[in-house]
Amino acid sequence: AQSVAQPEDQVNVAEGNPLTVKCTYSVSGNPYLFWYVQYPNRGLQFLLKYITGDNLVKGSYGFEAEFNKSQTSFHLKKPSALVSDSALYFCAVRGMNRDDKIIFGKGTRLHILP
Amino acid sequence: GAGVSQSPSNKVTEKGKDVELRCDPISGHTALYWYRQSLGQGLEFLIYFQGNSAPDKSGLPSDRFSAERTGGSVSTLTIQRTQQEDSAVYLCASSLGLKNIQYFGAGTRLSVL
Numbered sequence: 705a706q707s708v709a710q711p712e713d714q715v716n717v718a719e720g721n722p723l724t725v726k727c728t729y730s731v732s733g734n735p736y737l738f739w740y741v742q743y744p745n746r747g748l749q750f751l752l753k754y755i756t757g758d759n760l761v762k763g764s765y766g767f768e769a770e771f772n773k774s775q776t777s778f779h780l781k782k783p784s785a786l787v788s789d790s791a792l793y794f795c796a797v798r799g800m801n802r803d804d805k806i807i808f809g810k811g812t813r814l815h816i817l818p
Numbered sequence: 819g820a821g822v823s824q825s826p827s828n829k830v831t832e833k834g835k836d837v838e839l840r841c842d843p844i845s846g847h848t849a850l851y852w853y854r855q856s857l858g859q860g861l862e863f864l865i866y867f868q869g870n871s872a873p874d875k876s877g878l879p880s881d882r883f884s885a886e887r888t889g890g891s892v893s894t895l896t897i898q899r900t901q902q903e904d905s906a907v908y909l910c911a912s913s914l915g916l917k918n919i920q921y922f923g924a925g926t927r928l929s930v931l
Contacts, residue, residue: 740920748861748909809860811860
């Protein structure tokens with residue numbers, strides 16, 4: 705069965721510092737991996753995805769994520785946090801089987817402190 | 819172009835009433851998903867439709883919940899005999915296929931009094 709875990713409910717980072725939001729997954733075979741962001745009172749927006757190729761994926765707003773197959777992780781990172789990055793972040797995974805559906809994590813609330 | 823549209827944006831209802839939530843996906847998107855987001859909770863998968871295949875209803879929490887997708891486009895999520903625990907934001911998303919990016923609507927905030 706597929707699963708995805710975001711071990712931190714909340715992450716606090718000072719503005720200008722690097723940030724990491726953690727995500728681990730479990731699927732049979734190779735995964736499709738996604739990060740989405742939800743700003744207050746808004747729908748979810750796509751940030752980036754890993755399908756195949758380079759393990760380091762670059763996405764919107766200066767975010768990037770690194771696919772680590774041995775650790776089954778896909779952590780979201782940004783070198784220098786902005787206050788405007790404060791939002792709810794969701795990791796999602798899907799297996800490659802035809803009937804697999806996308807599974808979302810519970811979300812991590814990121815607070816960037818000015 | 820137009821994104822995913824959901825209506826109504828807010829719905830207040832009394833316990834025991836039925837409600838219908840509508841989702842208008844992006845034109846041409848074959849996959850459509852419904853999720854529920856409760857306060858302080860993550861996204862709870864409810865149901866998805868992919869083309870003409872039978873929908874995956876495995877996430878529906880009870881038989882009070884049902885959904886249909888007419889003509890491969892608009893979808894309606896129906897909750898019968900609403901309960902207070904049904905209060906949540908119901909999100910709809912569509913994509914070109916199951917491995918493609920999902921585009922989300924703004925959601926319907928349901929409040930059951």
